[in-house]
Amino acid sequence: MFREDLSRNFGFILNDVARLLRTSFDRRVKQFGLTRSQWWVLTFLFRNDGVTQSELAETLEIEKPTLGRLIDRLEAKGWVRREPDAKDRRAWRVHLADETEPAMKTMRAIAAEVRRDALAGLSADERDRFVDTLLAIKANLGAGESRVGRNGTRARRRVA
Secondary structure, eight states: OOOOOGGGOHHHHHHHHHHHHHHHHHHHTGGGTOOHHHHHHHHHHHHSTTOBHHHHHHHHTOOHHHHHHHHHHHHHTTSEEEEEOSSOTTOEEEEEOGGGHHHHHHHHHHHHHHHHHHTTTOOHHHHHHHHHHHHHHHHHHHHHHHTBOTTSOBOOOOOO
């Protein structure tokens, strides 16, 4: 049976690095009493405040009912607020509550510390090349995903 050296498999390494980044951040933001899922929602809202719940569920790749419960808990804690969509009566837009700004600034500073710690010992050029490489990998995978339909089948090219 063929055994691959997983210590050099970039997929496994990338997964481990992502897990360690999340764990380090979890430890440092424990003071806020948020679960990982909750701070993940807040982070996406920080970047895209006012998205619909459906858009947020799709972006986070979680089921709508699961997101609804997360938002319920965040709303009860005063972190977010829902507002009806002006154009679609069925949709709700999710916003960060104004009171969350100081905590979000602190969490963003903590995230910067985690990234700084993760990249310690790398030169500015090495950091730039590393990020450029990750962006290239992301683009490669994104291009591949655009050719695969939601049902997992490859999209057919139209011949004119």
